[in-house]
Amino acid sequence: MRHGLTLLEMTLVLTICGVVASIAIPSVARVRDRSAVHGATSLLVSSLADARHQAARWQRRTAIRFDTSTASAVVHAGADTLSRAPLRALFEVALSVTRDSIAFYPTGIGYGASNATLIVTRGAAAETVTVSRAGRVKR
Numbered sequence: 001m002r003h004g005l006t007l008l009e010m011t012l013v014l015t016i017c018g019v020v021a022s023i024a025i026p027s028v029a030r031v032r033d034r035s036a037v038h039g040a041t042s043l044l045v046s047s048l049a050d051a052r053h054q055a056a057r058w059q060r061r062t063a064i065r066f067d068t069s070t071a072s073a074v075v076h077a078g079a080d081t082l083s084r085a086p087l088r089a090l091f092e093v094a095l096s097v098t099r100d101s102i103a104f105y106p107t108g109i110g111y112g113a114s115n116a117t118l119i120v121t122r123g124a125a126a127e128t129v130t131v132s133r134a135g136r137v138k139r
Contacts, residue, residue, distance in 0.1 A: 033123035040091040040120045041127040047085040051075045056108035063103040071095035093122040110135025
């Protein structure tokens with residue numbers, strides 16, 4: 001007696017696998033997008049905190065500049081570059097901002113005429129970070 005599968009049984013199993021995969025793949029992509037956006041937002045918030053901390057620590061004006069074309073944030077103190085956050089290279093996200101930079105006084109308080117809004121997106125996932133005039137960060 002031979003044991004095995006018929007062509008009909010193999011076709012049925014492959015069809016069921018295809019249907020299950022077509023249902024599961026979009027949800028996996030959404031999870032990956034949300035995870036990437038959350039990671040990029042966390043790095044962005046960390047860079048903002050770093051810029052504020054460096055201003056207070058070294059008692060000199062510090063700025064964080066945003067580049068939307070490369071989706072990156074760079075912390076500067078005078079001519080010195082203190083840190084970089086290459087969001088697109090690490091997380092494959094896009095960045096849109098209402099201001100191209102945020103500066104902090106040596107006291108750690110931000111200065112500028114308005115609040116800044118930073119939006120990190122990938123696919124349908126998005127997170128917004130708001131920085132007040134005083135330099136406080138809200139996710």
